[in-house]
Amino acid sequence: MTYNFFITLANASLLCLLVALLFNTRRRNQAFKRTYFDASPIPILIEDWSGVRSTLAALKAQGVADIGAFLAEHPELVLQYRKSHRFVDANEAVLRLFGATSKAQFLAIAPQLLPASLESNVRVYQTLMEGKLTAQGERVLHTLDGRVVPIIWRATLPPSGDASRILFYGFDITDQKRAQKALTDARADLAHAARVSTVGELSASIAHDVAQPLAAISVSVSAAERWLTNGQPNVDRALSTLHQIRQNAQRANDVVGRIKTFLRKAPKRNATSLDALVRDALQLIQGEAQRYDVKVHILIEPSLPTARVDEGEIKQVVINLALNAMQAMANAGTSDRQLTVAVADKPQEAVMEVQVRDNGPGIDQSIIGRIFEPFFSTKAEGMGLGLVICKSIVKSHGGELTVQSADQVGTAFRFTLPYDRGVVPN
Numbered sequence: 001m002t003y004n005f006f007i008t009l010a011n012a013s014l015l016c017l018l019v020a021l022l023f024n025t026r027r028r029n030q031a032f033k034r035t036y037f038d039a040s041p042i043p044i045l046i047e048d049w050s051g052v053r054s055t056l057a058a059l060k061a062q063g064v065a066d067i068g069a070f071l072a073e074h075p076e077l078v079l080q081y082r083k084s085h086r087f088v089d090a091n092e093a094v095l096r097l098f099g100a101t102s103k104a105q106f107l108a109i110a111p112q113l114l115p116a117s118l119e120s121n122v123r124v125y126q127t128l129m130e131g132k133l134t135a136q137g138e139r140v141l142h143t144l145d146g147r148v149v150p151i152i153w154r155a156t157l158p159p160s161g162d163a164s165r166i167l168f169y170g171f172d173i174t175d176q177k178r179a180q181k182a183l184t185d186a187r188a189d190l191a192h193a194a195r196v197s198t199v200g201e202l203s204a205s206i207a208h209d210v211a212q213p214l215a216a217i218s219v220s221v222s223a224a225e226r227w228l229t230n231g232q233p234n235v236d237r238a239l240s241t242l243h244q245i246r247q248n249a250q251r252a253n254d255v256v257g258r259i260k261t262f263l264r265k266a267p268k269r270n271a272t273s274l275d276a277l278v279r280d281a282l283q284l285i286q287g288e289a290q291r292y293d294v295k296v297h298i299l300i301e302p303s304l305p306t307a308r309v310d311e312g313e314i315k316q317v318v319i320n321l322a323l324n325a326m327q328a329m330a331n332a333g334t335s336d337r338q339l340t341v342a343v344a345d346k347p348q349e350a351v352m353e354v355q356v357r358d359n360g361p362g363i364d365q366s367i368i369g370r371i372f373e374p375f376f377s378t379k380a381e382g383m384g385l386g387l388v389i390c391k392s393i394v395k396s397h398g399g400e401l402t403v404q405s406a407d408q409v410g411t412a413f414r415f416t417l418p419y420d421r422g423v424v425p426n
């Protein structure tokens, strides 16, 4: 009897202890929840995704490894899966974020406030399928008071793999997005400003580069007229003059085309043989060479590597430098005018060097420092833009344009172009 009594007492005490323990744990849990959930400044949402677990497991068993790719092919399933989701709980910060007045109100309209987002859902599905514990993504929320709030969300899944209590944390990134947008806008403004000023420069360059062939055309037209009307018409000479006219018209056209391409898109650069490029460029100004009575020499090293260039632009550089040289020699009345265009390999620097050399008057030391300035010209009709344009084209190709000149010996302009490595230089 006494024995039984003690057993009963012991059992009762044990029971009391257990009840007390449970009660205490529950109290501690509640306190924990109040501190870390309800009062958390970070919005926390608890969702139950267990309804979709078996579907995901079945998909995995069928061999679906990439749920993102699978759902992209069957987007209607996202909405279907979503029907099995439940919003379990939301803390005060969630209510504030959405502008909701009470938890009940929020939970009632949560499915509308947080409609299925393919991207976000896929991330959680993938995490569930891979048995991982966290997922993260970005999405935009539309609040009850009409605000649009970009957030980064982070989900933590219980280690047990139980998907009935997935915690979602939301971080408002409005400020970061705003700063990012300000930065992007500033960059775009800057790029636009740079473009506008380049367009300004280019307009001047059109005037400069188109003026030359037009002048050549008008000279050729007069010549052709003479060949056809002077005494015995010389059709052959007239025809060859017409050929020159056509070439110059093509040159003017190429310049205009270059501007158009520039305005449309990024510069087009291709692996190019400088040998062919230099010969083409000089071919285009053959007429001027004759007129200025200049003998042109081409010295090109054999088997040069290619350069990645905009062919039209580099041709323009060669033409500008060569015309300057011819004009300088003609204006100075140089006898025996020689123009040499040479291309040499400089393997140590992985560049090729193009040299345009004349035996003209040279450039006076007092002005040599100014020839690359915009609008600096010693010619009555000069625009003083040719060298500015050459320098900027060469620079944009990753090369350098330099000059060397000696009185009565002549002038040599040199520019480098990096080897083509299959990469567009900045």
Ligand SMILES: Nc1ncnc2c1ncn2[C@@H]1O[C@H](COP(=O)(O)OP(=O)(O)O)[C@@H](O)[C@H]1O
Binding pocket: 320, 324, 325, 326, 328, 358, 360, 361, 362, 363, 371, 376, 377, 378, 379, 381, 382, 383, 384, 385, 386, 387, 388, 411
């Ligand atoms: N090969 C050269 N020999 C002598 N002077 C030159 C040569 N190339 C350029 N210059 C000088 O540089 C100046 C600027 O050239 P450029 O920018 O092409 O403008 P422009 O040809 O319109 O004068 C020329 O006016 C001339 O004084």
Ligand SMILES: [Mg+2]
Binding pocket: 320, 323, 324, 385, 386, 387
């Ligand atoms: Mg010039």
